[in-house]
Amino acid sequence: MPEPKLNAEILKKDFPLLERTVRGGKRLVYLDSGATSQKPRVVLDAERDFYENRNAAAHRGAHQLAEEATEAFEGAREVVARFIGANSREVVFTKSATESINLVAYSLSSADSPIQWIPGDEVLLTEMEHHANLIPWQEMAKRTGAILRFIPVTDEGLLDLTNIDTLIGERTRILSFTHASNVLGTTNPVRFLADLAHSVGAVVVLDACQSVPHEAIDVVALGVDLMTFSGHKMLGPTGVGVLWGRFDLLESMPPFLTGGSMIEIVTLESATYSLPPKRFEAGVPNMAQAVGLAAAVNYLTAVGMDAIAEHELDLVTKAISGLEALPGVRILGPAGPRGGALSFLVDGIHPHDVGQVLDDDGVAVRVGHHCAWPLMRRFGVAATTRATFYLYNTEDDVRALIAGVERAQKFFGSAP
Amino acid sequence: MPEPKLNAEILKKDFPLLERTVRGGKRLVYLDSGATSQKPRVVLDAERDFYENRNAAAHRGAHQLAEEATEAFEGAREVVARFIGANSREVVFTKSATESINLVAYSLSSADSPIQWIPGDEVLLTEMEHHANLIPWQEMAKRTGAILRFIPVTDEGLLDLTNIDTLIGERTRILSFTHASNVLGTTNPVRFLADLAHSVGAVVVLDACQSVPHEAIDVVALGVDLMTFSGHKMLGPTGVGVLWGRFDLLESMPPFLTGGSMIEIVTLESATYSLPPKRFEAGVPNMAQAVGLAAAVNYLTAVGMDAIAEHELDLVTKAISGLEALPGVRILGPAGPRGGALSFLVDGIHPHDVGQVLDDDGVAVRVGHHCAWPLMRRFGVAATTRATFYLYNTEDDVRALIAGVERAQKFFGSAP
Amino acid sequence: MNLEKMYQEIILDHYKHPQQKKLAPLDNGAVEVHHVNPTCGDEVTLRAQVIDGVVVSVTWDGLGCSISQASTSVMAGLTQGATLQHSLDLTAQFLSLMQSKGVTTEADEVLEDGLAFAGVALYPARVKCALLGWMALKDAISRESGELNE
Amino acid sequence: MNLEKMYQEIILDHYKHPQQKKLAPLDNGAVEVHHVNPTCGDEVTLRAQVIDGVVVSVTWDGLGCSISQASTSVMAGLTQGATLQHSLDLTAQFLSLMQSKGVTTEADEVLEDGLAFAGVALYPARVKCALLGWMALKDAISRESGELNE
Numbered sequence A, B: 001m002p003e004p005k006l007n008a009e010i011l012k013k014d015f016p017l018l019e020r021t022v023r024g025g026k027r028l029v030y031l032d033s034g035a036t037s038q039k040p041r042v043v044l045d046a047e048r049d050f051y052e053n054r055n056a057a058a059h060r061g062a063h064q065l066a067e068e069a070t071e072a073f074e075g076a077r078e079v080v081a082r083f084i085g086a087n088s089r090e091v092v093f094t095k096s097a098t099e100s101i102n103l104v105a106y107s108l109s110s111a112d113s114p115i116q117w118i119p120g121d122e123v124l125l126t127e128m129e130h131h132a133n134l135i136p137w138q139e140m141a142k143r144t145g146a147i148l149r150f151i152p153v154t155d156e157g158l159l160d161l162t163n164i165d166t167l168i169g170e171r172t173r174i175l176s177f178t179h180a181s182n183v184l185g186t187t188n189p190v191r192f193l194a195d196l197a198h199s200v201g202a203v204v205v206l207d208a209c210q211s212v213p214h215e216a217i218d219v220v221a222l223g224v225d226l227m228t229f230s231g232h233k234m235l236g237p238t239g240v241g242v243l244w245g246r247f248d249l250l251e252s253m254p255p256f257l258t259g260g261s262m263i264e265i266v267t268l269e270s271a272t273y274s275l276p277p278k279r280f281e282a283g284v285p286n287m288a289q290a291v292g293l294a295a296a297v298n299y300l301t302a303v304g305m306d307a308i309a310e311h312e313l314d315l316v317t318k319a320i321s322g323l324e325a326l327p328g329v330r331i332l333g334p335a336g337p338r339g340g341a342l343s344f345l346v347d348g349i350h351p352h353d354v355g356q357v358l359d360d361d362g363v364a365v366r367v368g369h370h371c372a373w374p375l376m377r378r379f380g381v382a383a384t385t386r387a388t389f390y391l392y393n394t395e396d397d398v399r400a401l402i403a404g405v406e407r408a409q410k411f412f413g414s415a416p
Numbered sequence C, D: 001m002n003l004e005k006m007y008q009e010i011i012l013d014h015y016k017h018p019q020q021k022k023l024a025p026l027d028n029g030a031v032e033v034h035h036v037n038p039t040c041g042d043e044v045t046l047r048a049q050v051i052d053g054v055v056v057s058v059t060w061d062g063l064g065c066s067i068s069q070a071s072t073s074v075m076a077g078l079t080q081g082a083t084l085q086h087s088l089d090l091t092a093q094f095l096s097l098m099q100s101k102g103v104t105t106e107a108d109e110v111l112e113d114g115l116a117f118a119g120v121a122l123y124p125a126r127v128k129c130a131l132l133g134w135m136a137l138k139d140a141i142s143r144e145s146g147e148l149n150e
């Protein structure tokens, strides 16, 4: 049975923030979910329920409350694991995708790393990476002597695979790239790249920040080794991210953050470490946030990930045709198939000014380099205006966006 | 005007979880706040208010919601800074004290660190450190060739300063120690040790996890360079910690986690970094948790930190005399002046079994090595039973603890 | 009330009078393992000797709570003299009992005194205590077989 | 409504017809600085020359939004030919206007066209845009003085 189409007007009522108004009574049109999503009531309730009924230090106490807290936390891990088709012992809770990627970059460059670096070894990234999947590798390259290489981006905003055979080779030790671009909406060919990288023995890391929230993901089918995403972009709380990894790989990786609850035996001089996932979760964990994330996952699952993907594609397609109908508006990125991030330029008006006019109409978009500065340079611009869509956005929201851009053109007198 | 004594019976009503029962209707007697504290309603409300009214990516958007989120997040920083007598640009939000200490240990051992390590340089710790303030330094020592040294602990549970002059010397680059022991309740002479370490040019790091929640702290008066604590132990949410540092020191430290929002200019090859605190806060931050922590700080301030300290000292003193009156019960740690962590041993009964009997009575204590395994060895034990007190504990709670220990003795037939 | 359910007489008896809690000499290819419970620091040292597919000797020493001590004692009593296969079966059965949340089945009856630990399964934090000695045995057996295979 | 308050005519005029937006040659000890707004990538290159305590020349080039461009234009117009001290005073005054949340005082009147930016102070995310050129000037002056002191 195909999932029913989702009804955003109805879903919207689950999100208290979307009822508020901005700029003197204007309806809020929230088109910035790519930066962070809004939260349904069930997520806030789940967090609160944890604090009001089960809060204690997981894994550390022998009393009833500690048992219940542990159960809640480990239960959340199972829910998240199931959501991506993984085993729960492969799911590490971090504070964010940013921490997850840093964890990987530090662990895989430490002295005990399963990868022993030889100067000249390569890490392959793409030109469309978010700073979170770029700077940790720059820092890692400084420590190891590794060389960063980049898969270029075509004018259409796709990965340019023409010379991929010269980019992936014997020296490639790690390939790390984004599943979906947070700027262009491009969806990259994960399996193809992963297989290619595996053929030379490289470890494949996927930044799934912009895919896991928006489509059904089966981590086994993707064929990658490590995958990261953030809770706050998928209806979950701030302060929680995920690192998924093949268990045997995780097991071979040394810890990153060290401290309590990730140890086996500790003396003053040295320590031995637990198996994953605990090895990577030092300290009292972000229990309430993990529980909130599990509630978000359950909400998403109930709505249906395929229905969400279809809904977003519908909205972004309408937005593209609406914007392209305006003279002097240029879309960056592919026409489709694509994710829901939509970047555009308005001739003669700086994105900051476009965003300001939209904001004045209650339309919240993001302007700037979107933490992908090198990609901006690739397209010869300093910034773009970006709208991102989610399950609670409606066609009215798309109309408000287009109307706002028209108003900006009138206001700055740039419409031909 | 002296602060009025606090009334725990009344305060308790602010903590929803403390109304629950355990083990078949028993009143919950929560004596495990040293592991994690319970949360007052105002903290949960503040987090929820953030999500329902101001949630957006701080520092990243130009729309009204993003402005309000930024204001909420930066406002939280100011509240936390004021609470410890600091300037807000010296306050870094992390996910936990564990992350804070790892941040320091990694940053100060990276290639651009203001400390340039020469093999044989020393890091001085104490025998009473929590694993969170031990293992990160062990790992750091592996990377730098530094040598760890330890201030010993006396039979009374105090730092043994007899040979301190031979422990702190020219080779000492870092002194890192706990303000209050999470096992023994010992309060260490911070200013004395900090001054001594400064006289040889060492950087002084304070683990204030067990002091900031329980007493008034003025970080300038303490005379340390860096200080860490966790939100969840001071009525705040899980998933938020603090690193405080002297601004000029923070400014000289390279970043630890890298990614979005901590940069100045980014190219594919390299990046330059923001000033602190942003330099150390890569990614979309734990905004809701910071806001919740600020609400916790406001609640603590309204109750009065001196009143809290006095109340806890009163409870722990009564608990000590009650337990000491039982034959075969031995207290670890100093009689006083002391913090509120109270570890004890019951002749012939393993701490796990003591804890089980207490749990059966609804009394939640912690048993085990309390993430301070080397300290356990110092005292020749595998584990202790530990009760920790906070502002919501009452004399009834103390009585329940003592009655529970008596019951354990009867149950296991170990009472003489 | 709950307490009595958890600390059955049998458990307290084994705790006070542990079986085979005296390490046999390490000769004739006996294997020694040392296991620790990382949350509480409890330890067990176990020596096992397997000859011709029979676990001829299981002795141990250790420090720990009543549950870990009693459970190790029960384990030592049940497995010494048993076949290797039966010892592994018992271990699997005990593990499944510990994951049962207190519901026993007929199959559990092979565990004899070990059945008394059903109540412990209701306390997740104590399950690790009950498993300490059994996991040490499993480890010892797999090392022993590893050596045999080499 | 709010929009008009923020984008005052004066601002739009400066945006469309920026003053001194053409870098003067770098000679006679003029100082060049390059500033970037890390949130949006806007950039300004500024050249300033100070002779005998007078800012004799302020020219610039840059890429950015209406606010950053207009504000840099106003800054260049106000400070070129002013004394070093007066330029610093103006900078401080503009900074305080930006922190005023839109409330102007009499003292702000020295800012002349700069007063039009009072509305921008209501939008925290745009304050950085308005400050870009001014902060570049401040930096240039302090480097210039640094060099003089050496």
Ligand SMILES: Cc1ncc(COP(=O)(O)O)c(C=O)c1O
Residues within 6 Å of the ligand: A260, A282, A283, A284, A285, B034, B035, B096, B097, B098, B099, B130, B132, B133, B178, B180, B181, B182, B207, B209, B210, B230, B232, B241, B371
């Ligand atoms: C003294 C001390 N230091 C550090 C920590 C680590 O804190 P967290 O687990 O919140 O990172 C704790 C608490 O577990 C502690 O008591």
Ligand SMILES: Cc1ncc(COP(=O)(O)O)c(C=O)c1O
Residues within 6 Å of the ligand: A034, A035, A096, A097, A098, A099, A130, A132, A133, A178, A180, A181, A182, A207, A209, A210, A230, A232, A241, A371, B260, B282, B283, B284, B285
């Ligand atoms: C593609 C991509 N990667 C990584 C990140 C970093 O996520 P976070 O800031 O939650 O760590 C983001 C979001 O900002 C993103 O869009």
